[in-house]
Amino acid sequence: MWQLDHANINRELATQLPEVWERIQTLRRRGLRSTDERLRQEFAKAAALVRFYDPGNAALLADEPGARNHELYPIFCGGDVDFMIGGEAARVPDFRPRLNEIDIP
Numbered sequence: 001m002w003q004l005d006h007a008n009i010n011r012e013l014a015t016q017l018p019e020v021w022e023r024i025q026t027l028r029r030r031g032l033r034s035t036d037e038r039l040r041q042e043f044a045k046a047a048a049l050v051r052f053y054d055p056g057n058a059a060l061l062a063d064e065p066g067a068r069n070h071e072l073y074p075i076f077c078g079g080d081v082d083f084m085i086g087g088e089a090a091r092v093p094d095f096r097p098r099l100n101e102i103d104i105p
Contacts, residue, residue, distance in 0.1 A: 009082075013043075017045065033083075034080050
């Protein structure tokens with residue numbers, strides 16, 4: 001499910017910010033992974049677009065919500081998380097098919 005989320009973010013980026021997406025693709029063709037600082041900077045430009053109903057609200061925050069720990073994030077999610085989920089996150093089971101088993105009022 002996390003992989004699909006990143007695919008959706010990338011699709012939005014390509015549609016809404018094609019100039020940023022082209023720079024990302026250029027860096028990818030050079031062999032850079034999404035944890036590389038240059039790619040992280042490009043992806044950060046889309047944070048407001050994909051994380052806020054009103055992207056202008058992003059400027060109200062002191063820091064990006066869910067800001068990544070750049071040492072631990074690749075261990076948990078893999079070194080190329082924006083394109084391929086790996087690391088420990090790939091081992092977390094998808095519980096969505098069992099959500100209908102929850103019995104609450």
